[in-house]
Ligand SMILES: [Zn+2]
């Protein structure tokens with residue numbers, strides 16, 4: 599299994615980072631976690647084939663996580679009719695409606711064979727011959743005193759687990775603890791909390807490896823400082839950059 603961090607910026611793109619998007623490659627099939635812009639361009643630049651994209655999983659409706667969807671859908675639309683149908687999981691019905699309306703307004707509505715859009719519910723949301731994906735409700739919007747759904751995802755593949763936290767709340771009271779009922783790689787956002795708080799949470803869990811994404815400006819300049827501020831931890835800590843690959 600391979601993780602490719604296509605885009606690793608916090609909420610705004612920077613000089614060196616595009617918005618959130620990570621690919622998981624399992625047995626040659628691709629699964630996309632977050633669809634920040636310009637995700638289709640980044641896939642093309644790194645030589646990934648849209649024919650292999652089986653699933654898209656978006657944690658919440660903020661534009662830095664869904665902004666690449668119209669371009670991605672255009673690229674999916676160009677696949678041959680016998681290509682795999684992509685399952686696209688979005689956090690809210692209004693997100694589905696908005697993306698559908700936007701793509702419709704650009705007169706590039708997808709064919710029936712191209713993709714299926716579904717609204718996420720907590721629990722198992724996807725299973726195929728390669729992976730199983732479970733969604734855990736988080737509370738990212740509490741940072742703005744709002745209440746909309748946001749999700750973390752646990753992926754089980756080949757006896758391994760990878761957890762994508764999505765964006766979280768400042769105090770990490772919504773950290774998806776239940777996803778760590780077995781050893782797991784933690785692919786975690788590094789923007790909305792102080793690392794000391796994360797260190798206290800993670801040190802009690804069977805985290806095998808920490809890979810940081812959604813990197814704040816502070817930790818972009820000082821990745822070693824992030825790892826140090828976590829406090830004592832037994833797992834390796836890496837902060838990802840755009841276009842990095844990790845063998846998991
Ligand atoms: Zn974000």
Ligand SMILES: [Zn+2]
Pocket residue numbers: 658660738765
């Ligand atoms: Zn967000």
